[in-house]
Each structure stands twice: as structure tokens, then as C-alpha cells.
Amino acid sequence: xxxxxxxxxxxxxxxxxxxxxxxxxxxxxxxxxxxxxxxxxxxxxxxxxxxxxxxxxxxxxxxxxxxxxxxxxxxxxxxxxxxxxxxxxxxxxxxxxxxxxxxxxxxxxxxxxxxxxxxxxxxxxxxxxxxxxxxxxxxxxxxxxxxxxxxxxxxxxxxxxxxxxxxxxxxxxxxxxxxxxxxxxxxxxxxxxxxxxxxxxxxxxxxxxxxxxxxxxxxxxxxxxxxxxxxxxxxxxxxxxxxxxxxxxxxxxxxxxxxxxxxxxxxxxxxxxxxxxxxxxxxxxxxxxxxxxxxxxxxxxxxxxxxxxxxxxxxxxxxxxxxxxxxxxxxxxxxxxxxxxxxxxxxxxxxxxxxxxxxxxxxxxxxxxxxxxxxxxxxxxxxxxxxxxxxxxxxxxxxxxxxxxxxxxxxxxxxxxxxxxxxxxxxxxxxxxxxxxxxxxxxxxxxxxxxxxxxxxxxxxxxxxxxxxxxxxxxxxxxxxxx
Amino acid sequence: xxxxxxxxxxxxxxxxxxxxxxxxxxxxxxxxxxxxxxxxxxxxxxxxxxxxxxxxxxxxxxxxxxxxxxxxxxxxxxxxxxxxxxxxxxxxxxxxxxxxxxxxxxxxxxxxxxxxxxxxxxxxxxxxxxxxxxxxxxxxxxxxxxxxxxxxxxxxxxxxxxxxxxxxxxxxxxxxxxxxxxxxxxxxxxxxxxxxxxxxxxxxxxxxxxxxxxxxxxxxxxxxxxxxxxxxxxxxxxxxxxxxxxxxxxxxxxxxxxxxxxxxxxxxxxxxxxxxxxxxxxxxxxxxxxxxxxxxxxxxxxxxxxxxxxxxxxxxxxxxxxxxxxxxxxxxxxxxxxxxxxxxxxxxxxxxxxxxxxxxxxxxxxxxxxxxxxxxxxxxxxxxxxxxxxxxxxxxxxxxxxxxxxxxxxxxxxxxxxxxxxxxxxxxxxxxxxxxxxxxxxxxxxxxxxxxxxxxxxxxxxxxxxxxxxxxxxxxxxxxxxx
Numbered sequence: 001x002x003x004x005x006x007x008x009x010x011x012x013x014x015x016x017x018x019x020x021x022x023x024x025x026x027x028x029x030x031x032x033x034x035x036x037x038x039x040x041x042x043x044x045x046x047x048x049x050x051x052x053x054x055x056x057x058x059x060x061x062x063x064x065x066x067x068x069x070x071x072x073x074x075x076x077x078x079x080x081x082x083x084x085x086x087x088x089x090x091x092x093x094x095x096x097x098x099x100x101x102x103x104x105x106x107x108x109x110x111x112x113x114x115x116x117x118x119x120x121x122x123x124x125x126x127x128x129x130x131x132x133x134x135x136x137x138x139x140x141x142x143x144x145x146x147x148x149x150x151x152x153x154x155x156x157x158x159x160x161x162x163x164x165x166x167x168x169x170x171x172x173x174x175x176x177x178x179x180x181x182x183x184x185x186x187x188x189x190x191x192x193x194x195x196x197x198x199x200x201x202x203x204x205x206x207x208x209x210x211x212x213x214x215x216x217x218x219x220x221x222x223x224x225x226x227x228x229x230x231x232x233x234x235x236x237x238x239x240x241x242x243x244x245x246x247x248x249x250x251x252x253x254x255x256x257x258x259x260x261x262x263x264x265x266x267x268x269x270x271x272x273x274x275x276x277x278x279x280x281x282x283x284x285x286x287x288x289x290x291x292x293x294x295x296x297x298x299x300x301x302x303x304x305x306x307x308x309x310x311x312x313x314x315x316x317x318x319x320x321x322x323x324x325x326x327x328x329x330x331x332x333x334x335x336x337x338x339x340x341x342x343x344x345x346x347x348x349x350x351x352x353x354x355x356x357x358x359x360x361x362x363x364x365x366x367x368x369x370x371x372x373x374x375x376x377x378x379x380x381x382x383x384x385x386x387x388x389x390x391x392x393x394x395x396x397x398x399x400x401x402x403x404x405x406x407x408x409x410x411x412x413x414x415x416x417x418x419x420x421x422x423x424x425x426x427x428x429x430x431x432x433x434x435x436x437x438x439x440x441x442x443x444x445x446x447x448x449x450x451x452x453x454x455x456x457x458x459x460x461x462x463x464x465x466x467x468x469x470x471x472x473x474x475x476x477x478x479x480x481x482x483x
Numbered sequence: 484x485x486x487x488x489x490x491x492x493x494x495x496x497x498x499x500x501x502x503x504x505x506x507x508x509x510x511x512x513x514x515x516x517x518x519x520x521x522x523x524x525x526x527x528x529x530x531x532x533x534x535x536x537x538x539x540x541x542x543x544x545x546x547x548x549x550x551x552x553x554x555x556x557x558x559x560x561x562x563x564x565x566x567x568x569x570x571x572x573x574x575x576x577x578x579x580x581x582x583x584x585x586x587x588x589x590x591x592x593x594x595x596x597x598x599x600x601x602x603x604x605x606x607x608x609x610x611x612x613x614x615x616x617x618x619x620x621x622x623x624x625x626x627x628x629x630x631x632x633x634x635x636x637x638x639x640x641x642x643x644x645x646x647x648x649x650x651x652x653x654x655x656x657x658x659x660x661x662x663x664x665x666x667x668x669x670x671x672x673x674x675x676x677x678x679x680x681x682x683x684x685x686x687x688x689x690x691x692x693x694x695x696x697x698x699x700x701x702x703x704x705x706x707x708x709x710x711x712x713x714x715x716x717x718x719x720x721x722x723x724x725x726x727x728x729x730x731x732x733x734x735x736x737x738x739x740x741x742x743x744x745x746x747x748x749x750x751x752x753x754x755x756x757x758x759x760x761x762x763x764x765x766x767x768x769x770x771x772x773x774x775x776x777x778x779x780x781x782x783x784x785x786x787x788x789x790x791x792x793x794x795x796x797x798x799x800x801x802x803x804x805x806x807x808x809x810x811x812x813x814x815x816x817x818x819x820x821x822x823x824x825x826x827x828x829x830x831x832x833x834x835x836x837x838x839x840x841x842x843x844x845x846x847x848x849x850x851x852x853x854x855x856x857x858x859x860x861x862x863x864x865x866x867x868x869x870x871x872x873x874x875x876x877x878x879x880x881x882x883x884x885x886x887x888x889x890x891x892x893x894x895x896x897x898x899x900x901x902x903x904x905x906x907x908x909x910x911x912x913x914x915x916x917x918x919x920x921x922x923x924x925x926x927x928x929x930x931x932x933x934x935x936x937x938x939x940x941x942x943x944x945x946x947x948x949x950x951x952x953x954x955x956x957x958x959x960x961x962x963x964x965x966x
Contacts, residue, residue, distance in 0.1 A: 027602065032556045033589060038602060041547035041617075048548075064524035065531075069639050070553075070591075070622060071575075073515045092554075093579040094591065097626030098572040106516060108553075108577065108591075119510065119521055134524075139553060139622075143580030156552050 012221035012272070013149070019271060019279050020150055023342040028150035035148035035155030042343060045288035047159060047267055051137055053190060053286060054161055054262060057183045063133040063163055068115050070139070071106040076114050080240040083113065086207020090143045092155075108141035113208065113233065113259055116164045117241035124255060127168040127247045131176060135163040151268040152225065152483050159264035166255040168247055170234070173256035177213065177230055178455065180260040184215055184228040187262070192283050192395030193217055193269050194402040195227065196425070197457075198450035198478055201437050206259075210234040216449055216480070217269050218402040222423025224449060224480035225272075227265050233257040271344075273401075274367075274394045280344025281366050281394055284387045291316055291323040291383055292345045294336050296352030308356045312349060312379055319380040321387075341366060346390045347383055367394050408476070412443045412467050415479065419446045425480040429464035429473030436468035437477055443468075446479040495704035496632070499755060502762050503633055506825040508754070511633035518631035518638030525826060528771035530642060530750055534620060536673060536769060537644055537745060540666050546616040546646055551598050553622070554589040559597050563723040566596065569690020573626045575638075591624035596691065596716065596742055599647045600724035607738060610651040610730045614659060618646040634751040635708065635966050642747035649738040651730055653717070656739035660696065660715055661938065663743040667698055667711040670745070675766050675878030676700050676752050677885040678710065679908070680940075681933035681961055684920050689742075693717040699932055699963070700752050701885040705906025707932060707963035708755075710748050716740040754827075756884075757850075757877045763827025764849050764877055767870045774799055774806040774866055775823045779816050779835030791839045795832060795862055802863040804870075824849065829873045830866055850877050891959070895926045895950050898962065902929045908963040912956030914949035920960055922951045929962040 020026040025043030039047060055065070071094060078084040087110045094106040109115070116134060124132065140160045148154055163180065167173040181197060188195050195215040205212040209231035216224040237243070238254035247253055274281040284290050293316075295309040309325050316323040326336050333350070340348060350362040359376045363383065367390050374382040405424030409415050415426040426444065430436060430451070437448050452459050452475070464473040503509040508526030522530060538548070554577060561567040570593045577589040592598070599617060607615060623643045631637055646663065650656040664680060671678050678698040688695040692714035699707040720726070721737035730736055757764040767773050776799075778792040792808050799806040809819050816833070823831060833845040842859045846866065850873050857865040888907030892898050898909040909927065913919060913934070920931050935942050935958070947956040 027605075030605065031552060031598075032559055032587075032601075033552065033554050036552035036554060038552070039550035041549055044548050044550055047550075065527050066524055067522035067527055067530075067641055069514060069516065069519035069521070069641075071516050071519060071639060076515055089581040091581060092577050092589075094575050095578045096576040096588075098574060098628075100626075104515075105579075106575075115514075118515075122510075122513065143583075145581075156554065158550055158552075 012219060015220075015275070016268075016272060017150060019275060019342065023271075023279050023344065025271070025280075026150055033155065035144055035153070037150050037154065039158065042288060043267075046282070046286065047264065049286040049288065050191075050266055050270070051159065051161070054187055054266075055137070057187055058135050058161075058163065061133070061179060061183060063135045065136060066134050067136050067138070068109075068112050068119070070109050072109050072115055074105040074107060076118060077107050079114060080208045080237050082236070083208035087111075090145070092141045092143050109138070110140055110142055111160075111259075111261070112136065112138075112162055113164065113237050113257075114241070117237040117243060117257070120166055120238075120255070121241045121243045124166055124243055124245050126245055130168045130245065130255065131165055131172060133163065133165045133176075135161060137161045149483070151264045157263050159267070160261060161263070162261045163259060165258045166238070166243065167257070168245065168253075168255065170256050173232060173234070173258050176258045177232055180230045180258065181213060181456070184230070184260070184262065187266075188215065188217070188227065190283075190285060191266070191270055192391060192398055193227070193266075193273055194399040196406070196449075196478070197453055199453055200450040201434065201448050201477070203434060203437070204448065204450070206231040208233060208236050209259075210236070213453065214450065216425075216482075217273060218405055218425065218480075219269075219272050219483060220275070222405055222481070223483055224425055225265060225269060225483040227269050228260070228262045230260040231258060233259055273398045274344070278338075278369070279342030281390075282344035282346065283391050283394065284346050285391075287344060287346055288322065289324050289340075289343070289345045290321050290387060291347045291349060292340045293323065293325045293349040293351060294333055294340075295325065295327065296333050296350055297329065298353045301353045301356070304356050305351055305353065309351045312351065312361060312376070315380055316383060319384065321383065341369075346387050349379075349383070365390050367397070406478075410464060410467060412440060415440075415446075415467070416444045419444055419479070419481065423481055425449065425478050427476045427478050428467040429461060430475055430477035431466035431469055431471040432474040433466075433469065436466055439468045440477060440479060444479050447482045449478040449480055449482070451475040451477060495702060495755070498703075498758070499751075500633060502754060502758060502825065506754075506762050506827065508750075508763075509633055516638065518627055518636070520633050520637065522641065525771060526750075529765070529769065530747065532769040532771065533674075533749055533753070534642065534644070537670055537749075538620070540670055541618050541644075541646065544616070544662060544666060546618045548619060549617050550619050550621070551592075551595050551602070553592050555592050555598055557588040557590060559601060560590050562597060563691045563720050565719070566691035570594075573628075575624045575626050592621070593623055593625055594643075594742075594744070595619065595621075595645055596647065596720050596740075597724070600720040600726060600740070603649055603721075603738070604724045604726045607649055607726055607728050609728055613651045613728065613738065614648055614655060616646065616648045616659075618644060620644045632966070634747045640746050642750070643744060644746070645744045646742060648741045649721070649726065650740070651728065651736075651738065653739050656715060656717070656741050659741045660713055663713045663741065664696060664939070667713070667743070667745065670749075671698065671700070671710065673766075673768060674749070674753055675874060675881055676710070676756055677882040679889070679932075679961070680936055682936055683933040684917065684931050684960070686917060686920070687931065687933070689714040691716060691719050692742075693719070696936065697933065699908075699965075700756060701888055701908065701963075702752075702755050702966060703758070705888055705964070706966055707908055708748060708752060708966040710752050711743070711745045713743040714741060716742055756881045757827070761821075761852070762825030764873075765827035765829065766874050766877065767829050768874075770827065770829055771805065772807050772823075772826070772828045773804050773870060774830045774832060775828045776806065776808045776832040776834060777816055777819050777823075778808065778810065779833055780812065781836045784836045784839070787839050788834055788836065792834045795834065795844060795859070798863055799866060802867065804866065824852075829870050832862075832866070848873050850880070893947065893950060895923060898923075898929075898950070899927045902927055902962070902964065906964055908932065908961050910959045910961050911950040912944060912947035913958055913960035914952055914954040915957040916949075916952065919949055919951035923960055923962060927962050930965045932961040932963055932965070934958040934960060
């Protein structure tokens, strides 16, 4: 491949900040409140396309979009005891309206299980209404005391898709967990983002859930990033909020709930996983611009070149592509290449006097920066095939990068060395005891991501012993440095 | 017309609350924070279609969508002195993160002139970048101490479209004011909502603006409701935030700004202005469902009726209509009519045994509830023509209702009597002095809406005298009870 991904993977954090700015995605770092940023027009379009993709997947599977208030009174947030214990340290509190002190402090929603449960207690009366699946796409707030990072760890998460479902039985709630995982897997598949699915250890579940399953991807610097979570809430919230329905046998019971979320980390993962030294490489399904045409102005030939560019533009547009012509005269082609490469546009079409004279166009693919000259008459087919070729190629490249960095070992020393030397994810046999899990974290100096799900992947344990206590391994534990 | 709009116009407020609930638009009144509500799935779709309409109009005219943070530090909000004076009494303040008291109080944005101006001071350097037009669609917050009312006066306005523009001259900013007005007028024209455009009196302009122009419509109870505002900010914010650019003559100057907003009152106006005793009547361009097919089940004929309904469904869908079949068996047709009428679906198609046997369909139009039987073969054309007929008809009905209630008088006694007896809007000759305007408000017991704009309508003053002081009238003043 023609593009170095060297510098990029070494100084990932600087690279990321730089690309957000250079590609005009997100203005971060100069807002007077730490952990807040501004979505710029191009970034906003990218974000919007990604939101539309998840929206489509949710709508298709019977999820209904709603919108709940941001302000949650303290007593409501505190109704589920474990939930408030988990969140209270990082909640922003509104205490005043104008000069009045409020009677009850209001939290800026850190997540919406509590308020949605309150309304489910009003709305749900019968098993006939179940399963019920709601979702909303909103801002959530976390008073982060750790180092913040654009899109990845922020105080206002401006893009949080949270789904909340209610069911008549434990089994149906678990079926929903599988549906949610399938939706998230398909979402990331369509974005070419590789992931692993792990059941988080018990000490890392969502506050108020029975268990949490997460999707993690691997960032260029070898650290894992959580990009989606799915929680079985059981009856914890339904009991706290009295969400009771009549079942088919006419008995009354609390509903069973799940919730699952994806944030703007989805955007961060696309930028990071597919990026290189030149900036982003965007999958075509969510790229705001799929093809950019750059007329190479030559004195005396402007009219020809312009006409030819416009014709190609019209043809690509009619062919269903999101295409733009960069007609600016005040900057040269080099500067334009630089800009559109940073923005991750999959295909660049260059049109100069030579192309016009020979009835051809020059195509440059974003992932490898390879150039090719094709016949004008075939331009639509060639571009379309190139676009899907790029999509496939970046997906495979990303997969290869990630799965090469997931290493199975049988002892903590190797695991520690691997994490220290090359980062990535290590997998160790584990007896399932919390004490051994915690010990792994300490020795390896990495965080536990949890264990594979049997419904998604088979784990071959073949007499493996827990890497800490030596007892029979029940599963494997994954560990990584994390974001 | 077959539908009574009597009860509806008399007890508007109760009617409105009832329809929001009955039509499953907005769950209001039982949230533990006053002035907050929940958008239900059907209401969310309606809201989304309305948002898409304004988004289209803004995108077409070169506005770029962005997203700024919700949290605004106190010192930033206070930078433009008049602005903070206007808003400080109704700002929600975040004072704590977890258990930490924050160093600087954070406001929940009441509007975004301040933060957008801050970033414009970073981004704008040259007249070549101008005009620059940004917009965002976000939640804003007002600590309302007055009586709240769903969508109309709330504490979290969940749907606020705010546009912010920057220009190289006063003239260009005023040109933008006209563009903004045209966009808003077109928006409401497409929704069939009548309006008047008035320059608000100086004592009622936006805090920090040179002047404010507003669109008002008339609610069924005869009270005016502001449904859009456009502000010339001049250089007030650009001076406070140091937004300076190089002009064409190489001098440096502060930019000239405008801002303009539309809120979820747009949704409230559609529901109210076009509604009747049965609920909503939605214009087809934003109706989540444009046509509902109700199979009238008859024992032994279910299969026929079902097949016929599906065929009609497919044909209407292929014809580009948003159509649904209500196949539910557990409730009868009457209950279905009631539900879909409340939801405002423009056309109902009834299909029973008779329709199948005679190869016909029965259509019922939402505005008048008139029934008509048409040939099956013409169904698509008939439905389409009916839909546009309804759109035209509700637009005209609304216009007639509003403009009959705008009365020009020459003295305050008549004005007072009209407002007391039949509400609506009165227009009085006015000398332009604030003291006379205030006096009108006191005597008539109504609020000043302001004066017509010469660019939009001609006002014939023909020697009229100010209704308060008897001096020569410079314009007219409009007054109404308001929301």
C-alpha cells in the first residue's frame, strides 16, 4: 500500500486531534468548558449519516424513536439504588433557575433508564403491548474527572443513541439482548469496523444491570475502545419504578428490561481505524462526499475542462453518487488533494487537458492513493466498482490489523510482556473468580474486557488452567489498555 | 363543513392538551419537572418531518448545520451586557459536578449567540468567508416562572432551530434579514399556517439586538402566538467577542450579525390552527401517515377484503404516498376512525365487502369528514387529488379565520372592546413613541406585536392620528392577547 500508517499508529492521540481539525470535523480543545467540542459542518454531515444508519437498523427492527427531557430530579435518579451509586460521582447538577435555588436538584441526564422507566410505569399495562422498544438520540453528560479526549471521553456526549426495551419474561429480554447485539454487529460491519464482543466481568457491568455485554474495537495505538454496550437490566428498574403488567395467565408481574447504547465513539472509531497519515478514509455509505472532481485548470483550456467536469459530475450524480466539483480558482490542485484526502473522500477524479483530449478521466483511490486512467464512457461503472473495492479493502485491512493483535497466552508474564511491547488484546484462561480477574489487571497492567459469548464464538479451553490460580479455566479473560 | 370547530375554539387550552395525548404526540403534565414533556413515537415522526422541511429550506440557501455545546460558562454568557441582562433571570445554572462545586457556573444554553460568536472570532478572518450562515437544531432552556404550556411555553424547548449569520456590512446583514423572513414565510406557507410579520417595538426586541422582526399566527381562541423571530444583531456581539475580519479594502472591521429562530411552537401551530373537535388535521407534506386504509372485516370475507386492501396499499405506496393498513382485529372500525382522525391523517380509505364486490373504495377526507366512493382503478389519482385538495382547503380555511380577526380601528375604546369580546388582533395608528405604545397595552389590555414591514405590506395611513396622543401616525401598532 502506498500510504504510510506509521506515524499515525505511533502518535495516535496527536494524529487524531490533528485530523479532526484538518478534516473540519470537530473543533475541540478551545471551548471554555473542558470536554466539550463543536461539530463543524463537514463533521456534522458525517455524524448525521452515521446516525441515519443506526436509525435505519433500529426502525427496521421495530424500535420507536422518542425524546425524553434532559433534566432528571435527584430523587428520580436515586430510585434504583445501585444505579445512583454508579453515577452520582459524575453527574452535573442544576441547582438554580435564575436567582432562585431549586427545591430539588436536577441532574443533566447521564443516561435515561430512570425517566424512561417512570413513563413505562404509566404506559405499560398488558403483555399485549410487549415487547416494547424505544430509542432516542440525545446529548448525555458526564462530569469526567479523568483526562478528556475529543469524542472519546467528553463531558457532553452530543451523540448518544440509547435504546430501552421492556419484555414479559427473562427469556424474551435475553432474546432482545441477542437482537441488540446483532444490530450493533451489523452497524459496525457496514462501517467496516472490526470488533470483539465480550461479556464484561461482573465488576464492570452497568450500574443497575444484571450483566453487560460490550463491543470493543482496537485503536491504531493498540488500545481497545468500547464502542457499544448492551445491558440486561432484569427487573431492577421495573421494581424501583413499579412497571407492572398483566401477563397472559392474568397474573401481574414486573416487566423485564434491557438497554443498549452507542455514542459518537462510533464516529471516532471510523476516523481512527480507517485513517492514515493523510487523514480519514471514509466508508462510502457514510461519506458526506463519495467522489470529488478536481478540474486541473490550464490557461486557455478552462472552458473545455469545466464543461467536461460538469458532464462527468452530472453523470455520477445521476448514477446515485454523492459527488462534488471543487471549482475553486484561488488554490491549486495540490492543496485541494490535501484537503479532500484529509476529509476521507473515497474517490478523487482529476480532469485536466489531457483527460479532455483523450476522452478519459484519472481516478485516485483514497485508501492507497493509487492512480488509474479510465475511459470517459465507463466513468460511472469504474467509479462505482472502485468505491466498493475501497470499502472492502479498508474493511479487510482493519480486520487484519485488529485480529493480529489479539493474542492468546496461558500465563500472565507473557501477557504482561505483550501488552507492554506491542499493546493489543491478550486472552488468558480464567477460572471465573473475581479475585483472579482483578489480579490479572494488576499484574498485566491492563483492563479486563471480559469473556467471549458462547452464542457468538466458540472458545476452546482444552484443559486450560486459570492463569492466576491454576484451577480449571471456565472461560477466557480478555485484557487490554483501554480508552 | 361537516366538522364543528366550536368547542375547540372556546376551550382551546384543554382541547390542545387533550389532542396531544389522544393523538399520541406529546406526553405532558406528569413529568416531575414543570414545563418538560415527552415526545411520543407518532409525535416524534411529526416533529421530524417538520424539522426536515426547515432543514431543506436552510440547506438550499447555503446555511451549514453545526452543533455547539449546551453548557455556557457564566462569564461567556455575560460578555454582551444587554444579552445577559435579558436572560439572566431565566437561566438554569449548573453549579456542581458530582460532589465538586464548579469554579465557574455553567448556564444551560438559553440561546447560542454567545458561544457561536466566540467561535466566529476564531474562524472568521476575511470578508472572503462572508456571508457565513450557521444553524443548529437543539434543546434550549428557560426557567419559566409563568404558567407553562406544552410545546408553547416550556422549560426545555426540545426543538429550537437557531440560525446565526455573519456579514461584512450592515446592508448585507439586512439583506440576510429579508432572506430569513422569506425562508420562514415559505416554511409556514408550506404548512398552511397563516401569519403576520411585524417589527417588534423597541421594548420587545431580543436582548442584544438592534431590532427584532417576528411572525405571529392566531390561535383558535383568538390569541396571537409568536412562531418565529429574526434579529439584526448589528455589531453588538461581534464587538463583545472581537469578531474582526479584513474587508475588501484591507481595513479591519467587526462583522455584522443576524440570528433567527423557530421552535416547536411550529408543531403547536399546525396542531392548533388546522385542528377541530376530532383532533389534528395534518398537511400532507409533514403528515407521518398520509393515507390510512381501514379494512372493514366481515365474517367470511376477511381473505377477500385483506387481499384487496393490500393491493390498494401497494398501489398507493408505489405512487409515493405514506400509507398504512390498520389490520388490527381486536378493535372495531369506529375506534380506528377515532384514532386516525385524532392523528390527523388526511385521507382514510375504507374497504369492506361492498367495495370489493363493486370494485370501488370509499374515501373519507379528514378536514370535512366527507365520504366519497370512487372506482378502484382510479384510486391513486383520486387519493392524490384529494390530498392536495385538503391541503389547499385547510390552508384557506386557516387564512380566512385569521384575517377575519385582524381589525383596523382608530381609537383605543373600540380596540379594547374588540379584544375583550372576540379577541384577535387589533391595529391602531401609532406615532411611534414608546410611551404611546405602552399606554395602548395598558388601556387595551393586550400586548403590542409591533408594526408591519413596508417591504412586506403597504400600510395606508391616510392622515391617521396616533390613537393615544393624536399626533400624526407614522405606522400602525398591532396588539393582541398572546401566548
